[in-house]
Amino acid sequence: MSWKSIVLAAALAGAAPALAEEGAHSQPKPPRQQWSFAGAFGGFDQGQLRRGLKVYREVCASCHSLSRVAFRNLAEKGGPELSVAQAKEIAESYKVKDGPNDAGDYFERPGRLSDRFPPPFANEQAARAAMNGAYPPDMSVLAKARGYSRGFPLFLADALPGFSYQEHGVDYIVALLEGYTDMPNGVELPPGQYYNVYMTGHRIGMPPPLSNGVVTYDDGAPQTVDQYAKDVSAFLMWTAEPHLEARKSIGLKVVGFLIVLSFLVYFTKRKIWSSVH
Numbered sequence: 057m058s059w060k061s062i063v064l065a066a067a068l069a070g071a072a073p074a075l076a077e078e079g080a081h082s083q084p085k086p087p088r089q090q091w092s093f094a095g096a097f098g099g100f101d102q103g104q105l106r107r108g109l110k111v112y113r114e115v116c117a118s119c120h121s122l123s124r125v126a127f128r129n130l131a132e133k134g135g136p137e138l139s140v141a142q143a144k145e146i147a148e149s150y151k152v153k154d155g156p157n158d159a160g161d162y163f164e165r166p167g168r169l170s171d172r173f174p175p176p177f178a179n180e181q182a183a184r185a186a187m188n189g190a191y192p193p194d195m196s197v198l199a200k201a202r203g204y205s206r207g208f209p210l211f212l213a214d215a216l217p218g219f220s221y222q223e224h225g226v227d228y229i230v231a232l233l234e235g236y237t238d239m240p241n242g243v244e245l246p247p248g249q250y251y252n253v254y255m256t257g258h259r260i261g262m263p264p265p266l267s268n269g270v271v272t273y274d275d276g277a278p279q280t281v282d283q284y285a286k287d288v289s290a291f292l293m294w295t296a297e298p299h300l301e302a303r304k305s306i307g308l309k310v311v312g313f314l315i316v317l318s319f320l321v322y323f324t325k326r327k328i329w330s331s332v333h
Contacts (some may be wrong), residue, residue: 064215086231086254090222093293096308099301100294105136105327107273108291111284113146116195119187119262121175124196125295134301135294143169150174188248199225199289200296225296226289228254228295233285235263287330 066228092101109130112122127147130138138146138167147167152174155162167174176192177183184191202225235254266281273279277287295298 063074064240066280083258086224086227087225088221088229089223089289091226091288091290091293093290093300094223096304098304100134101290102135102137103275103277104287105292105294106138106274107277107283108287108289108294109136109275111266111271111288112195112291116288117173117266118176119183119192121192121238121294122173123194124172125298126170126172128165129298131169132298134293140169147171156168188261190248192262192275195292195295197296199229199293201225202228223293226293229289229292230285232260233266234281274298315328 063267064089079207091098092104093099112120127143129137130146131140131143147169150167150171151164152167152171152175153162154165157163177186180191231254232252237250237253239245243251243258245259250263251258252260266284268281269279271284272281277283297303
């Protein structure tokens with residue numbers, strides 16, 4: 057055996073434990089989910105959005121704000137499409153800070169359709185004090201703010217308008233909600249931290265928020281962690297892009313117009329230049 061072979065074998069032997077440890081603690085890509093709103097012809101499932109709203113209100117709203125969503129949006133076309141009375145009932149279940157009144161004081165009143173979902177904490181400092189130093193992010197655009205690279209060659213398609221996969225964020229949220237596991241051997245986390253295979257660094261300050269049966273559905277859908285995670289993720293996709301269905305409808309009409317225009321231009325050119333030799 058040559059000295060080069062000996063050096064290479066020693067290097068590989070030394071690197072093997074490090075590679076094994078890196079592989080054991082690497083961050084996997086979130087599994088790709090099937091969504092009703094995916095693709096050029098996709099649209100939201102109103103039943104799923106309503107279930108996702110229920111999961112948000114009963115589980116997520118105690119920590120996470122939804123500051124860009126107004127109660128009236130819940131009754132608009134393309135969303136959960138609740139009745140105005142249902143949206144008003146949800147609004148009135150919240151207390152909204154208002155004022156000042158004639159005496160110069162601020163006061164609380166029941167929410168109105170024009171109000172947005174009020175935050176669970178008065179300010180960031182109050183949130184961090186209640187959450188062990190962690191600051192729960194606002195969930196309004198979370199589904200569009202999160203993402204991941206799908207690797208070669210799919211990332212090439214993602215760079216092309218109209219061909220990109222736009223559901224990275226909701227896939228990530230589902231994976232994160234289902235990614236809590238026991239810590240591997242040799243891994244230690246600070247107090248108040250939890251192990252999650254899909255979180256950067258595998259550490260997260262949010263305890264597992266979902267468990268089977270924690271939210272009661274009225275439509276017969278499974279009351280499981282997997283169903284809860286998908287429903288609330290779909291709801292967050294809507295809050296991040298409430299006009300998704302209208303955008304796709306306009307896009308398809310524009311594409312159709314351009315196709316017709318292309319044929320008209322082509323045959324007009326043939327007609328004009330047909331007599332020229």
